[in-house]
Amino acid sequence: MQYKTKLYFLLVLLLPVLSHAIDKKKAKLIVPGRWREVARMLPDSTLQPFTDTLYIAFLPKDSFSFHHRKGFIYEGVYTINEDSVLDMGYGKYRVVSRKPALMVLSNQKGIYKFEVDKSDTSEVILIKKEDSARPVTNIDVMIGKWTVYKRVADGPRTVDQSENIRSVYITGPSTDGKQGYIYSGTDADNYPSWYIKELGGGQTLNCDGRNPRTLIVARCQDGEMILEEEGMKYFLKQPK
Numbered sequence: 001m002q003y004k005t006k007l008y009f010l011l012v013l014l015l016p017v018l019s020h021a022i023d024k025k026k027a028k029l030i031v032p033g034r035w036r037e038v039a040r041m042l043p044d045s046t047l048q049p050f051t052d053t054l055y056i057a058f059l060p061k062d063s064f065s066f067h068h069r070k071g072f073i074y075e076g077v078y079t080i081n082e083d084s085v086l087d088m089g090y091g092k093y094r095v096v097s098r099k100p101a102l103m104v105l106s107n108q109k110g111i112y113k114f115e116v117d118k119s120d121t122s123e124v125i126l127i128k129k130e131d132s133a134r135p136v137t138n139i140d141v142m143i144g145k146w147t148v149y150k151r152v153a154d155g156p157r158t159v160d161q162s163e164n165i166r167s168v169y170i171t172g173p174s175t176d177g178k179q180g181y182i183y184s185g186t187d188a189d190n191y192p193s194w195y196i197k198e199l200g201g202g203q204t205l206n207c208d209g210r211n212p213r214t215l216i217v218a219r220c221q222d223g224e225m226i227l228e229e230e231g232m233k234y235f236l237k238q239p240k
Contacts (some may be wrong), residue, residue: 029061029062029080030058030078030080030086030098032057032060033057033058033116034055034056034058034116034117034118035055035056035057035058035103035115035116036053036054036055036114036115036116036117036119037050037053037112037113037114038113038115039112040110040111040112040113041110041111041113042110042111043106043108043109043110043111045111051069052068052071053068053069054066054067054068054112054114055067055068055069055117056114057117058078062077062078062079063075063076063078064077064078066088072147072237072239073149073150074148074150076088076089076151076159077089077159084096086105089159089161089164089185091107092107093105093107094106094107096111100116101115101116102114102115103115134221136199136203136217136219136220138199139170139173139179139180139196139198139199140172141220141221142170142180142199142217142220142225143170143171144169144170144238145167145168145169145238145239146168146169146170146225146236146238147166147236147237147239148165148166148167148168148234148236149237150234150235151164151232151233151234151235152233152235153231153233154231154232157231157232161184161186162184162185162186162193163184164184164185165182165185165227166183166184166185166187167182167183167236168180168182168183168225168236169181169183170196177197178196178197179195179196179197179199180195180196180205181195182194182195182196182207182215192209193209193210194207194209194210194213195207195209202216203216203217203218204216204217205217213229214229215227216228216229218233223238224237
């Protein structure tokens with residue numbers, strides 16, 4: 001009986017510790033809301049002028065969207081760890097402070113202050129119905145630089161920025177056999193992970209480089225392009 005009593009008290013003492021360990025493993029979330037950048041500083045707190053205001057919206061669960069003024073709208077899934085490091089795939093920030101009306105983020109480049117955004121900041125980007133897409137029979141109609149502004153997956157998946165497409169640069173036929181380049185979220189601007197070999201049958205972009213890759217061109221017209229790959233859709237536009 002005495003042994004059981006000691007065991008009971010030991011479990012009572014351990015419960016708070018176990019509960020804390022379980023809580024730490026739970027995904028941290030940010031209360032949904034829209035934020036507008038109002039001040040930008042260097043790491044030494046020197047104020048910096050800026051015109052590319054950043055807008056961030058935290059959505060239900062762990063989704064987000066953000067864009068710079070007059071820029072593309074990027075969407076995805078974020079994570080935030082116990083050290084308050086916010087990872088949105090496109091960039092990482094440390095959450096220095098977050099109050100009901102003020103949020104402060106920082107990274108190696110600087111410090112960013114945000115206030116609650118009550119304006120209509122986001123421009124609606126419409127994608128026409130895919131059944132109206134014209135056939136893509138020549139890679140020449142795809143020539144140019146394209147930036148991904150939205151990704152849509154057909155189910156939950158782990159975000160791997162080394163595989164996620166960030167941008168595409170189509171050059172067309174060339175003497176070296178490379179007709180374009182594909183950049184991941186971790187690639188430097190001068191070092192793409194893949195190059196495009198050809199636009200093959202079935203509107204497929206056959207690629208090589210870090211590993212073989214095949215993308216389906218679901219749409220390319222009116223300054224918009226949609227690429228598909230194994231349950232993931234990439235929506236791209238050409239910067240103006």
